[in-house]
Amino acid sequence: MLDKIRPYIDLVSNNQNYRRLWLSQIISNFGDWFGILAVYALITKYSDSEFLLGLIIVVKMMSLASFSPFAGYITDRFNRRHLMIICDLLRGMIVLGLLLVVSYETLWLAYVLTALQMMLSAIFEPAKTSSIPNVTTEKELVDANVLSAASWSIIFTISMGIGGLATAGLGTDLVFIINAISYVLSAWFIYRAVIPQKKMDVAERKRTRNPLTGIKEGFQYLFRTHKVLRPTLAKGCFTMFLGALTYMLILVSEDVLMMGSVGLGLLYSARGVGTGIGPVIGRRIFNQESDWVRAMGFCMIFAGLMYSVVGLTTSLSIMLLFVFIAHAASGANWVMSTVLLQRRTPDTFRGRIFSTEWLLFTLAQSASVIMASWILENEWLTIQQAMVVFALGLSAAGMIWHFTITQQEEVYQINREDNEHFAAANRIEAE
Template sequence: MLENIRPYIDLVSNNRDYRRLWLSQIVSNFGDWFGILAVYALITRYSDSEFLLGLIIVVKMLSLASFSPFAGYLTDRFDRRRIMIACDLLRGLLVACLLLVVSYETLWLAYVLTALQMMLSAVFEPAKTSSIPNVTTKEELVDANVLSSASWSIIFTMGMGFGGLATAWLGTDLVFIIDALSYGLSAWFIYGAVIPQEKMSEKELHRTRNPLVGIKEGFQYLRDNPQVLRPTLAKACFTMFLGALTYMLILVSEEVLLMGSVGLGLLYASRGVGTGIGPIIGRRIFKQESGWIRAMGFCMMFGGLMYAVVGWTTSLVVMLVFVFIAHAASGANWVMSTVLLQRRTPDTFRGRIFSTEWLLFTVAQSISVMAASWILENGWLTIQQTMIIFSMLLSLAGVFWHQTLTQDEDHYQEGVEDLTTAGTVDHA
């Protein structure tokens, strides 16, 4: 067991700059999940409208999606370390301002503050992900991303649990104060880190002084470099159907298991643990990075089949096992696509590429949830039938991935091998 985790212990122990970036992620992610239930509680306290409660989720998603292209431009053009510190401090201030929501008349402020907070998160996340290759060696990069994914999963599970208890026992005001302080601590960790970054040339800075030009160049880079476009699409293709399946776990707990929040907590805990362990398992199974695009298709097919069992069964134990396995596949897909993007994208484009990936992911997830909720709202299918259909569609997406993107990747890898062989011959 110790041998399996030794690379991650060594990474955190020996790489000071990555350690501080990683600790920043842990603290800020905990604050994100710790405070989200308090926002929901705030809305339900001053309104009994289901629409207003659902609206806050829509606001979060749309704010992330709409600001992502501009966020990527910022993280490529300016110093990412300073950007992350500024984002943390501003997010802490915005969360603290939620204390001003004290009545139905001031409830609108929660939506405005949440939208601004998510816009800053849209900047912070690509800046952080783009910085990981700059504070790790080539050999450390995969371990760094596996550890980052596993940490997110653990914090997701713990943050939601502690956040719910804290909201009930301490009240929303104290939760918002703790959340705001967590962002300050995150900024302090980043402040003490050295994060190198390749700067744009004077020519590039002048050419992209108009943000629209810089954003356009990012999209053009993806169009002209299909080896980068393929891993950029991986998360969006997965969540196009997994987003709906994860959303339906809420309804499964309520209407199939009849366990309410207790069942949901268990299912989401299984999801979080699976997402964390999946990249570790995936790394042992898919050892060659040249085969990772193919592996992503397998993960989609496998994850869909696992969720088909979840839709079919009425046993909590069986659901927990297969939710865990499905999200292990999702977690492996997440880390493999992230590492390939980090390796294949130049530093001066990395922020725009990761923000585009986040945009596609967010839009795909929104469409997925809206489609499933519309089907269920109109009573066209039962929850279990809808879950089985979306799980089959996820598996079919994996098949389609194999018939298209995997074939293109194979041709790309053949070209890489030819160039390597030619270089070896020339050197000889």
């Protein structure tokens, strides 16, 4: 057992800069997930509308999406370490603003502050993900991403469980204060880290001084570089249906299990554990990076089938098991697509590529949640029926991925191998 986790222990022990970036992630993620149930509780306290509950998720996603292109430009042009520190401190101040939401009349403030928080996250997340290859070696990169995903899931599990209990026992105000403190601590660890970054050359900085030009060049690079475009689409295709499914877990806990925040904490904990274990399992099953794009399609099909079982049962234990398995597939998909993007994208474009990935992810998730909440608001389907429909849609998306994206990747891999063999033959002949 120790041999299996030794690479991760060595990475954290020996790589000081990654360790500080990783600790920053753990602390800020704890605050994020610890506080999210308090936001949900705030909305349900002053409104009983399923649509308004779904709307806060949509506001989060659309704020990320609308600001992502500009955020990517910023993270490629400016110092990412400085940007992450500023974003953390500002997010801490914004979270404290949620203390002002005290009635239905002030509920609008929760949506405005959440939008501002997510706009800052639109800068922070691609800056952080783009920085991981710069503080790790080629050999450490996969371990670093697996560890980040596993840490996210463990913190997600712990903080959602504790957050549900804290929201019910301590009240939302104290939860928001703890969330704000977590951002300050996160900023402190990033401040202590050294994060190298390849800067744009003088000509490129001059050419892209207009943000619209820089954003345009990022999109042009993505759409003409198909080996980068394919993994960029993975998270968006997955969450096109998974976003609605995770949203419906909130309603399943309320209306099917009748367990409120406690049930939601358990379901989201199962989600978190699965997300953490999935990349480790996926790495062992698909140990060749050349197979990862194909594996993404399989993960979609598998996760959809697992969630269809969740929609067909009323048993908490069965739900927990199959939510865990579904999100293991989701976690594997997440890490595989992230690593491929980090390897295949130059540093000076990496921020724009990851922000575009966030744009696609958030647009897909927003559309998914809007559609599910509207269906349920109008009572066209029950919660469980809607869950089965979206689950089967996810499996269908995986089948389409297999017959399109996977086929294109296989052609790329064949051509790449042929070019490597040709280059090796030329070197031998030259010698």
